[in-house]
Amino acid sequence: MCIRDRYEPTIFIYSVQTNSVQELKIPEEYNIFGTYPIFDELSNIIFVGLFKNPFPKGSFAFVRPSSLFYVKNPLTASPIITKMIDNDYVCSSPHFSGDFKQLAYFTIPKQILTHTSAYELKTIQWPCHT
DSSP states (O other): EEEEETEEEEEEEEETTTTTTEEEEOGGGGGGEEEEEOOTEEEEEEEEEOOOOOSSOOOOOSSSSEEEEEETTTTTTSSSEEEEOOSSSSEEEEEEOTTTTEEEEEOOSSSSSSOOOOOOEEEEEEEOOO
């Protein structure tokens, strides 16, 4: 993850084969910042999308509504981006098990008013995208 400008964190993908960098284009209608990107076993991407609104520019608190997103074919001109989680308020730090059968992430299941909270660890059977 890099910062495109001072208010827009952005995911970039580096290709070892071509020695090139490409920005992951997230459509504006998603209204999210992409964070915590990881690759699955097929070189697709899972990332946490932090919703931009209702927070003003310059406010980058991690305790804001977010979700996990799955990106199929991230290096193509038209990657397919799918929201994976609907029922958690905050998602953070996705990681795969060594055999890629589980996707684990931290979550806060409901809205809170502080900058810190007790996180829950949740898992999802993988692959759930097929």
